[in-house]
Amino acid sequence: MELLVLINSKVGAFVWGPIMLTLLLGTGLYLSIRGGFIQFRHFAFALKKTLGSLFGSKKGREREAHNISPFQAVSTALASTVGTGNIVGVATAITLGGPGAVFWMWVSALLGMMTKYSEIVLAVKFREKNKRGEYVGGPMYYIANGLKIPWLGAAFAFFAAFASFGIGNMTQANSIAGAVESSFGVSPTITGVVLAVIVAIVIIGGINSIARVTEIIVPGMALFYITFSLIVLVLHAAYIPEAIKLIFTCAFAPQSVLGGGVGYTLLLAIRYGVARGVFSNEAGLGSAPIAHAASSTKEPVEQGLWGIFEVFIDTIVVCSMTALVILTTIDSAGRFVWQDPNLEGAALTLTAFKHGLPGNFGAIGLTLGLTLFAVSTIFGWSYYGDKAVEYLFRKTRFTAQASLVYRLIFVCAVFLGSIGGLHLVWDIADTLNGLMAIPNLIGVLLLSGVVIKETKSYFSRLKNGSLD
Numbered sequence: 001m002e003l004l005v006l007i008n009s010k011v012g013a014f015v016w017g018p019i020m021l022t023l024l025l026g027t028g029l030y031l032s033i034r035g036g037f038i039q040f041r042h043f044a045f046a047l048k049k050t051l052g053s054l055f056g057s058k059k060g061r062e063r064e065a066h067n068i069s070p071f072q073a074v075s076t077a078l079a080s081t082v083g084t085g086n087i088v089g090v091a092t093a094i095t096l097g098g099p100g101a102v103f104w105m106w107v108s109a110l111l112g113m114m115t116k117y118s119e120i121v122l123a124v125k126f127r128e129k130n131k132r133g134e135y136v137g138g139p140m141y142y143i144a145n146g147l148k149i150p151w152l153g154a155a156f157a158f159f160a161a162f163a164s165f166g167i168g169n170m171t172q173a174n175s176i177a178g179a180v181e182s183s184f185g186v187s188p189t190i191t192g193v194v195l196a197v198i199v200a201i202v203i204i205g206g207i208n209s210i211a212r213v214t215e216i217i218v219p220g221m222a223l224f225y226i227t228f229s230l231i232v233l234v235l236h237a238a239y240i241p242e243a244i245k246l247i248f249t250c251a252f253a254p255q256s257v258l259g260g261g262v263g264y265t266l267l268l269a270i271r272y273g274v275a276r277g278v279f280s281n282e283a284g285l286g287s288a289p290i291a292h293a294a295s296s297t298k299e300p301v302e303q304g305l306w307g308i309f310e311v312f313i314d315t316i317v318v319c320s321m322t323a324l325v326i327l328t329t330i331d332s333a334g335r336f337v338w339q340d341p342n343l344e345g346a347a348l349t350l351t352a353f354k355h356g357l358p359g360n361f362g363a364i365g366l367t368l369g370l371t372l373f374a375v376s377t378i379f380g381w382s383y384y385g386d387k388a389v390e391y392l393f394r395k396t397r398f399t400a401q402a403s404l405v406y407r408l409i410f411v412c413a414v415f416l417g418s419i420g421g422l423h424l425v426w427d428i429a430d431t432l433n434g435l436m437a438i439p440n441l442i443g444v445l446l447l448s449g450v451v452i453k454e455t456k457s458y459f460s461r462l463k464n465g466s467l468d
Helices: 002-015 018-034 043-049 051-055 070-081 088-097 100-125 139-145 150-184 188-203 206-235 237-250 254-258 266-281 288-292 300-328 345-356 361-393 399-418 423-435 437-446 448-464
Strands: none
Touching: 018 100, 018 266, 018 437, 018 448, 043 300, 070 206, 070 288, 070 300, 070 361, 088 100, 088 266, 088 300, 088 345, 100 139, 100 237, 100 266, 100 288, 100 300, 100 437, 100 448, 139 150, 139 361, 139 437, 150 188, 150 361, 150 399, 150 423, 150 437, 188 206, 188 361, 188 399, 206 237, 206 300, 206 345, 206 361, 237 300, 266 300, 288 300, 288 361, 300 345, 300 448, 345 361, 361 399, 423 437, 437 448
């Protein structure tokens, strides 16, 4: 056991250390430069083709038999990315890196838009159809079919399958159980049983069942949390300008702004801002493209635009809401809650909302938001792990059996996560989650030429009016 802890700590330190975070940030910058900063030049077009399609034509919601619509694909992807990281992760970034970490979280998101766009374009370009007629894709497929390196694709699938039990399952279930017990006094055992039953009902039906649920729950939970946060911000509107100023000034000179004794440095602001941004929107990890590949869309670029929208909603909108609530609320002692040295993570966010709204509305509202975020993450990651297992067994006679066994184990893990323990398993799975990024980034960087070619072709046909 001690050996496992030692190995995991060493590997984890590398995976989520400065070198890996620099690689993730550098990949986004390289792709942005090579693509002419598509995420900025075509941002308005991306919103029109994504968000606009939901209120205009029915194209965004159209789907083929056995597959899902473009909107269902992004809902499934957002289900996994909009999670506890948007609530707890942002608080951790501010605690460890200071208010300036929020700025670097934004930077990672703006560059991450291009990384996720590229991942999704490749996922749709190199996807396949399985025996059931469903589109399947993701890093394992574009690494194997695009780079012709099947063993590297298998490595990604292996990491993804095991990571899904920790970051996308047990940690989320434990957050739900803890929050429900704290706010409503319900035993984690009862929460675990109820949660496991709900998850089983949804995921046993596969991607179509998951997509039908996420296209309802994701917009609803996002709207609820944004509205909930806006109410707090309206009540504390006088402090917003100062909070925004603090974010920008502390992004480059935290010591000179806050004083030399606070312990914040520029490197800490960058490190934790980028890390929380990546954990939040998962750009570069290769998880979301698995869901996007199942879309019925024919154009890789059009589905890629949903990736830009996805990162924007996840980090620029939802994470920013959490950050501003934390930076503008004041406790009973008359100080900003983020300045309390005894608060960090979920406790900091919970305290901010408690003091942000009268009575117990803040605590109850955040608990509901955290529960919805965590449940949706479990749904999304169950699909990622399922497709990873399917990829590993796709050339055998046991594909269906392996997938069923995975789903059953996944449901059991939900209950185990709810009742606590298993910290080593969570830590190892978190490290495996980071290890997913290595083969994925290799694939994205080496196939970046394909992304640029597809992008130029699409916008050329759009200009000439020759798109289908």
